[in-house]
Amino acid sequence: MELDQAFRSAALRPTAQRYAVLEFLAGHPVHATAEEIFRAVNRDDPRASRATVYNNLRSLAKAGLVREVMSEGKAARFDANLRRHHHFICERCGAVEDISWFDLPPSAGRVALGGRDVSNYEIVFRGACEGCRDAQPEQGAK
Amino acid sequence: MELDQAFRSAALRPTAQRYAVLEFLAGHPVHATAEEIFRAVNRDDPRASRATVYNNLRSLAKAGLVREVMSEGKAARFDANLRRHHHFICERCGAVEDISWFDLPPSAGRVALGGRDVSNYEIVFRGACEGCRDAQPEQGAK
């Protein structure tokens, strides 16, 4: 499976717990919180303590197999989508969706960025997702 | 002062505590955490409890005068939202800097965004800020 591949190329030991964390994230592209991952991993067998989940999220992140995505709520969220992508946040239902990658025109922001050395960027869009857009346009009063 | 203006147009009561929170954020564009705001506000007079600071950050955010900016650490960070802007995060020193606003070309991402209704967006750049770029290129071992 390609997860083994990922571990090998990252020179990271694929322990049962670590594997389970990565497997969950790879199979659930929903930007799970550490707590959700903890519960999911413990539903199946290789039990992992909270500390282990946090430890592994950190080692996976350091190896580049997972990344912590910025989020508005208090709990950190993680993502195993290794392809570059942008994000869309629905302001009505709170869903966070991946947007497939497109480049900014090379000139964009050249002036605004001044002497900074940009190695990466990401666009975060906000608005109404398809589901919410089709629902009640505003719900009047409340 | 323009803050009164802001309160009036948001139909939000400018209580001493609320005013102090907004004033601090407007005067310190550094993406403060709630804790920093709490301490700053209590250095001067109108003392505010922690709960009040959180309450006011939320009411100000709902009124659009302030916004919670996404951040990597665990503590939420806030920004007085008087001008639209992008962000730059230095991957070496962790600084978060504001980048003056520029629009995305209207066609950008049209396909990738599908049927979503975008009402706003923000670009987050990463890399080395001017200070870090000029410092040691990598620092060898560590």
Add this chain to the structure above:
DNA sequence: ACTCAAGTTAGACAAAATCTATATTTAGAT
């Protein structure tokens, strides 16, 4: 089999945010 380092663990701890119940302030009516 023995050793050492990496990994895991439970639970204590700390930090960040929210909640609760009460007190205070304010805007508007009288």
Add this chain to the structure above:
DNA sequence: ATCTAAATATAGATTTTGTCTAACTTGAGT
């Protein structure tokens, strides 16, 4: 000016999120 209802503020308890510690387990290399 006084009263009342709604909005706001408060201290402290509580919950949620994340980190730390110290003991235990595992496995690769010898």
